[in-house]
Amino acid sequence: MKKIMFYCQYLSGMGHLVRSSQIVRSLANYFQVYFITGGPEIPGFELPPQVEVIKLPALWLEAGKFTVGDSLFGVEEVKAARKNLLIAECDRIQPDCLITEFFPFGRHKLLFELIPLVEHLKATSPNTKIVSSLRDVIGKESEPEEAETICNLMNEYFDLLLFHADAKFQKFSDSFARYREIKAEVIHTGFVTQPAIGNFASANMWDDASGKIKILASIGGGRIGSEVLETLIESSAILSQKLPHVIKIFTGPFLPVEKVAKLRKLAGDRSHIQIETYTSQLLDYMNTADISISLSGYNTTMNILSTGVRAIVVPIGHECQDKEQLHRTQKLEKLGIVSSICPEDLSPLHLAEKVINCIQIKILNNLQKFDLQGSENTAIFLQKFLSKAPALSIV
Template identity: 45%
Template sequence: MPKLMFYCQHILGMGHLIRSIEIVKGLIPDFQICFINGGQVIEEFKFPEGIEVINIPAVKTDSEFNELKPVDDDFTMEELEIIRRDILLYTCERFKPDILVIELFPFGRKRFSFELIPLIEKAKSMGTKIVSSVRDIIVTKQNQQRYEEKVCRLINQYFDMLLIHGDPNFVKLNLSFSRVDDVVCPVHYTGYVVQPLPESNSSLQLKKPLILVSVGGGRFGHDLLECVAKTASILKDKIPHQIQVFTGPFSPDAVYQKLQTITSNQDNINVERYTPNLLHYMQQAELSIGMSGYNTTMNILTTGVKAMMMAFQGNNDKEQETRVKKLDNFGRVKMIHQQDLEPEKFARQIIDYLQQKPTKLKLDLNGVSNTAYYLKQLVSKQVMSV
């Protein structure tokens, strides 16, 4: 069985980790897998059985991506860089992968070049095929031309394949990265990577009608959560419903406690940090309110739930805004703007939107199986460029 090493670094939210693990689940039947997790460990998050997981000393950042920080304060960032690089090189030497999949790099994670370039060079010296795994929309940079030149140089120097986890009929990578045609290795759109819908969970007794509110990892979206918490008392006497809020495992204690205080006397809203059963809640919800990240968007499309979505704006990041604007224009979701976060106004919008019927949107959601196909073709040296 061929060996595949998968590197994933999540530093702010959980999206990169969730998408990467869904891809890995689709590879388990055909590959022996070593998964490298460079982000903060989430105790409730369960990795699939049958793979080796290495949690290297974790790194995180703030919402503006100003600096990288060790999750463990016992280390300096300089010490952590050496430790992480050595672990990666040792693991590569020991595991001897046929394929090394690196999530996002070189389109992102530039500040992890200290470990990724040595890892890639080590792997290539062993005859390993190098693959870049990226989502549909890339974060644009202030000096976009210089950035794209560097990405093209790195991918053309080191990589054997680029996999874009999106549907070109909805969003092409060219929208956020203009030089896709200058990439010399095979480039494939896989379709979107989605989590499979779970079977019904009889242990979850949910009050209905349900309004589900979630903001991914929880390091941002706090203003949306606070607005929802203050909106609960207004909605209570206007529509029958139960609001279930998940703040995310990385939500600061101060934010979590503030929400608990706001909602302490409200019996129509419940605030928790995290659930591994988010899709169960979404399947049964009448409305989902949250951020417009990749995975949340895919969950909304697969469950068919009505959705109100707000874009993350930190670090001048337009990825989520681009995605939710397109979905809003198609009539599939309602976009939440910053000026909407006033409880009376937001309550009216919720009531109005619940009366509407969203349009259906057909996208290629076969990203897991198509990714497995292309990687199997690569390892058997039969891949052909599109």
């Protein structure tokens, strides 16, 4: 079996990790896969058991600066250790392919380890293919200097770009203005989604939900979006007058403890509002919910598409110039797949009204609109690409 090293560094949330781990699961059916991660531990998050996981010393961003948490080593020591470990693992594994998630379209703060890695590969193993794995919307419009860097890095080091979107929804040319300057082949793989199991024990997942509307609320990793959960809890009193309901909230593993405490205080002793940190069964909950309330990150959106659940999304960015969620939301709402609330319009009354209106709307059949087999398509294409067989067209 050919060997693939897949590099995934999640710096603030967990969306990149969730998408990458799903791709890796599919790759493992065809390749020997080594999954490199470098963020903080996420209790309860399971990585593919058939994949060798290489954990770099943890590094992530707080207020735009690197932090190492309670590590005994400083940031610069951790950076040096990571760089050396990456090269050592590369020499041990001798991969046929290196995949870098989101780089070089982002992750430029990690140039200290990624440039030495790709330079080392080019020098010691020139036949190793280097591939970029990219979500549907980059997030922010690149400044001229940054766009120049992206083009230079792609053209100097990369053989292929895997763009994880259905071309009917979003093309690479829609996401990157200077797409014509990219020399590498670009493949639209379809969306990367978790597989729907289709056998859900609703009664066990939703306590005391008989005859009530089941409302699911989540905000991904939890670093942003807590105001959505606060507003939902506050809207419950308004909703109760017209809509008996239960609310299941997942805060995400990175929501600060003081904000979790605030949510629990807002909920008080109301048993129909249940607050948990994280679940590996979010897709199961979404399959059994009457309505989902969330942000509009890539993975949550894919869950909405694959389950067809009624959904209200609030597009929020890590920074004011980050338009990833807004762009995705605008397209989805235009197609009638989601309803949205702008962050500045978020209020208990407005949210309650949205929930009531959405419950009355017939669910559209979203399941056939888009190609949701992106992880499997990626694996099949790479099998042909790395074996030098004729290219499979997935555009």
